Amino acid sequence: MTNITQQSIKSANFETYLNRAGKGNSEVILFLHGSGPGVTSFANWRYALNACCESYDCLAPDLLGFGNSSHPEKLPKNRQEWMDLWINQLIELLDELDVQKAHLVGNSLGCSIALELLLEHPERFDKVVLMGPGGTPNTKLSHELARAKGFYNNPSPEKLRQIMSWFVYDAEAMAPIIDAVTDYRYETAMKPEVRISNDSIFATAAVPVPVTALRRIEHPVLLVHGRDDMVCSVESSYYYLEHIPNSQMHVFGKCGHWTQIEKQESFNHLIQNYFSNKI
Template sequence: MSVGESTAEQRLVRVGARDIAVTERGAGEAVVLLHGGGPGASGMSNYSRNVDALAQRFRVIVPDLPGYGRSSKRVDRSDPFGDLAGAVGVLLDELGLDRAHLVGNSYGGAAGLRLALERPDRVGRLILMGPGGIGTTRRPPTPGLQRLLAYYGGEGPTRAKLERFIREDLVHDGSAVSAEMIEERYRASIDPEVVANPPLRRPASLRTLLRMDLLRDKRLSRTATPTLVLWGTHDKVNRPSGGRLLAERMPHCDLYLVADAGHWVQWERPALFNSLTTAFLSEESA
């Protein structure tokens, strides 16, 4: 494992031609938490209310996905989910892990699902929260997803645009989000490297869009990976109906619709999320 510059908790792991910033806590079975793709996102900010609770039972690994946080900013936009899935797979290699449980929110959920489809031997159990790529060619994007994809367009990133997205689209109760969180995310979103090369934007071609529609993947109906899908009933970014579509296609998929939550279930309902996650990942494999 190639490790670069470190903070008190975080270190850089060389993954192919990129560096991925990783935070670890706890011991036990490995659980990798994959964050969403909103502006200014990072692993620890996405899972700030979950890591310590999960670390009581598991070895919790929290990367900043490529394009975010302290990780390298390059993402293959012709196949972003495949690129991120591949990076997570190599990260497991560098950490000496043959297999890990994956927990993915939104963009990270799509990456986790793609890895489970391509390398099921590497994934123990899979938890998805409002994952991307579910029926993306079947209906127009939600207003929340449109605002997310347009963040770096037009006049460019602004604090007002980010605040609207977080308070109105990301969570159900926008008043619960602090001004400090908005400011932290905004500052991260205007990193010059990110502005020059945004990690998430509108697909540039129909081919890319089709690659990002994971419901089109015939492997869904054959996957043996035990999967739990959590979806906030007030999700304004990815439609909650996507949960039923996954449960209908995946043979070992449990679905839990979460009341009083939007796109950020793990932050809005942390006690429920932590309890469900611990219980599901602790079950013996079928």
């Protein structure tokens, strides 16, 4: 059973497809998904939204260029141009929903966007969870990530299923979820507008946030990582732990890049305790 509602929200410059659960709760959590072929916010966060909606108003939008949200008419030339568009999209969304302040949860690419939001709009956010972040100077460029970026060179359901299996620690145990996610994501990935946007995004490289900027972040930040993450190595979270002043870290053993799915009960319990000041 799902508590999630879905709608398109029009703002000045964007049309954002929003998954929402817990509308009416006073505290808001904004969930930001990662990248990859056919990714959507629903695929990333459906378990978390259902788990957290009793206490929080949970917002999980498809980012510009992904899923069912709008796509830029003129493709950005680099990652920073994409980042600027995502920041504007999310602030416009919060304004449309009359949300003045929210907690943040980012996954992978969503972590990089969360950090940019903290730097550009610090007053709009409270506590932050960064799950499986990358984009740091010591993040290892894995073969798994390189192969995932090449998905559109010769796309097929089989190729996507293989990529999805690299996201988890135990592919055999997770096979039913991998199969379901693959079917859903392949259909999304093959939409012409999604492929065009993703080709552009995958062709750009992350620009690490300078250490001087990280040290000025005053928000409480919880870093969550799978020890066995083969997409974004756990070293990246240790890097942020070193340079973000008010940070702490939780590492899950026998866990890959999909902490919110592989360790869903523990993850959902962890972030709610964090946001409610119990840890």
